[in-house]
Amino acid sequence: MSSASTKPILLYTWSTPNGYKPSILLEELKAVYPGFDYDWKSIDVWTTNEQKEPWFLAINPNGRIPALVDRSRGGFHVFESAAILYYLERHYDKDHKFAVDADKDPDAWSEIEQWVAFVHGGINVIQAQANYFRHSATDKIEYAINRYLNETKRLYSVLNTRLEGREYLAGSGKGKYTIADINAFPLVNVAPYSGINSYDEWPNLKVWLERIRARPAVQAGLSVPQALSF
Ligand SMILES: N[C@@H](CCC(=O)N[C@@H](CS)C(=O)NCC(=O)O)C(=O)O
Known part of the structure; x- marks a missing residue:
C-alpha cells in the first residue's frame, strides 16, 4: 500500500x-x-x-x-x-x-437499524463471550460456556423466525440484501468456532447463510486480510 x-x-x-x-x-x-x-x-x-x-x-x-x-x-x-x-x-x-433511502422510506430504514442493533448489541456480544469461555478462558467454566452458547442459539432462533418466508433481514416483501445482513453474516458464519456444529435447527438461517456466502463480494471480503480457518 x-x-x-x-x-x-x-x-x-x-x-x-x-x-x-x-x-x-x-x-x-x-x-x-x-x-x-x-x-x-x-x-x-x-x-x-x-x-x-x-x-x-x-x-x-x-x-x-x-x-x-x-x-x-x-x-x-x-x-x-x-x-x-x-x-x-x-x-x-x-x-x-x-440499504434504502432513509428520507423516502423511513420505516424500511428503521427496520435496517433494528436488525443492525439487535445483532450489534446481542449476537456480537454474546457470541464473543461464547468464544471467550470456550477458547480463551484459562478456567473452563461449564456454566459460562453453556450460558453464552445457549443464548447465542436463542438469538439465532430470533433471526431464523425473522427469515421465515424472507430472503433477507430487512426490506419489504422477501426483503432486500442490506447492511443488516452484512452486519449479521460474519458472526453466523463462524458458528462452528462458537461450538455450534450444525445449522439444521435454523433452516431459514441456513439458507440465508448460503445465499450470502455465494456472493463474490462476500468471498472477497472474507479474504481481507486473509481467510479465517478454524
Ligand atoms: N464492538 C466492536 C467489537 C470489536 C472487537 O471486539 N474487535 C476484536 C476483534 S473481533 C479485537 O480487536 N480484539 C482485540 C482486543 O480486544 O484487543 C465492534 O463491533 O467493532
Whole structure:
C-alpha cells in the first residue's frame, strides 16, 4: 500500500467477524461503483497488540479492530463495526444499493437499524463471550460456556423466525440484501468456532447463510486480510 494512495478509505482490520463486516461492504461497493476502491492495513490483534498503541487509540479509543480513516473527508475516523457500515452506506452508497433511502422510506430504514442493533448489541456480544469461555478462558467454566452458547442459539432462533418466508433481514416483501445482513453474516458464519456444529435447527438461517456466502463480494471480503480457518 502506497502512502500516497488516492483511495478514499483506509480500513484497519484483521481476520475476525467484526473485521469482515466492513471488508464485505467495501467489496460490495467496489463491485457496483466503478472507480471506488479502498486500502486496508492488517492489525494482528492476536499477536502484536498494535491495536493498543497510541497511534491506533487515536483512531479507535477502544483499541480494537475494525476502524477506518476516510482520506477524502479530512481523515475522519470511524470505529465500531456497525457504525462503520452506516458510515460507508451514508457516504459511499449514493444509490442505496445496500440499504434504502432513509428520507423516502423511513420505516424500511428503521427496520435496517433494528436488525443492525439487535445483532450489534446481542449476537456480537454474546457470541464473543461464547468464544471467550470456550477458547480463551484459562478456567473452563461449564456454566459460562453453556450460558453464552445457549443464548447465542436463542438469538439465532430470533433471526431464523425473522427469515421465515424472507430472503433477507430487512426490506419489504422477501426483503432486500442490506447492511443488516452484512452486519449479521460474519458472526453466523463462524458458528462452528462458537461450538455450534450444525445449522439444521435454523433452516431459514441456513439458507440465508448460503445465499450470502455465494456472493463474490462476500468471498472477497472474507479474504481481507486473509481467510479465517478454524
Ligand atoms: N464492538 C466492536 C467489537 C470489536 C472487537 O471486539 N474487535 C476484536 C476483534 S473481533 C479485537 O480487536 N480484539 C482485540 C482486543 O480486544 O484487543 C465492534 O463491533 O467493532
